[in-house]
Amino acid sequence: MTPWLITGVTVVLTYLLDRWDTPWFRRLFAWVPAILLAYLLPAGVSWVTGADYSGHTIHDYSRAYFIPLAIVAVMSGLSVGQLRSIGWKPLAVFVAGSAWIAVFPAVLAFFLAGSDFVTDTLVSAGYWKGLPPIVGSWIGGSSSQLVLKVAVDCPEHIFLSILVLDNILVNIWTILMFQGIKRSDALNDRLGITDRTMPADLSPRMGEPLHPLWSIALLVGSVLVINHLVESFVAGVLILSAAGLLFGNLLPRWNHAVALRVGAVMILVVMAVLGLRLRFDLVRFDGALTGFLVVWLSSHFAFMLLVARALNVNAAWVPIGSMANVGGIATAPAVTAAYEKRWMPHAVLLAILSMATGTVWGLLTIYLFEWWVV
DSSP states (O other), X not given: OHHHHHHHHHHHHHHHHHTOOOHHHHHHHHHSOHHHHHHHHHHHHHHHHTOOOTTSTHXXXXXXXXXXXXXXXXXXXXXXXXXXGTOHHHHHHHHHHHHHHHHHHHHHHHHTTTSHIIIIIIIISXXXXXXHXXXXXXXXXXXXXXXXXXXXXXXXXXXXXXXXXXXXXXXXXXXXXXXXXXXXXXXXXXXXXXXXOOOOOOOOOOSOOOOHHHHHHHHHHHHHHHHHHOOOHHHHHHHHHHHHHHHHHHSXXXXXXXXXXHHHHHHHHHHHHHHTTOOGGGOOOOHHHHHHHHHHHHHHHHHHHHXXXXXTOOTTHHHHHHHXXXXXXXXXXXXXXXXXXXXXXXXXXXXXXXXXXXXXXXXXHHHHHHHHTO
């Protein structure tokens, strides 16, 4: 029962600390987010006690139930009908940013085939397996990151290295986007962009939402049914993703808020379970990989800017779309508020769309690497 106890205590402690609204904890979680803390605490307990929980059955439960439940919950939080209020041009800029994140690493590795970076770092050292979880993190958030880690069988020491680098880069990127979005009007003038259109207001959801217990029961029931009928992990995740979209868009009283809250808790559970396998002595940081991540993220922004100019859409949608991809549901509206507070609900919607599509983009990255590079 020890791994279960470690996981339970970690999840409760992390969840409560993340919601403790004091300046010190706000600063802590700005650089060590809850998902990373939930990963490190069980690893620290294992390291201090000298115990090895890597073969415990809790990992089987996580793969069969916890990860699928996180996915279906997050996917059911997306209301597709509300996307129309954003407009197709800002959506196109957002999708272009997602596509670049998913495709760029495999394309660059293909053209650099035979170089020391590709041969030694990505292939021989296995760091390419850390790239799909980055795609999942940047586009889909923690739930997609976890699915893709399992799908590509990313080793724990590489996963932790990626987590730390990702967290540092995203924090720096958020600061840059806060400053950059304030200069959107000047950038519009420089690029010759004339669009200043305000997006339509989001249509309010009608009626009393479904009782939380019914919502949770439907989510858990769908996981149990799919787990019983489908053997393939990836196929099960894709089916549950579709089921989540159906829940969130065909059930008129679906409780989107509860679904997203369930997803957030399950992500912490999965990260705590993964932390039981982590060995600190194997963790390494590669300078070439760090440089690659910087180029990857910077080029993502540049490509979105080119698309915005081609479509004549307000350049403010570039940092908004980038943060909806890379930052997520908390930072995207915060960055948006630095330009136009009335756009904050649209930024949240883009962030939820990012959460719903990250797994598919990451699977594309895996496919391209296995086809072109490995």
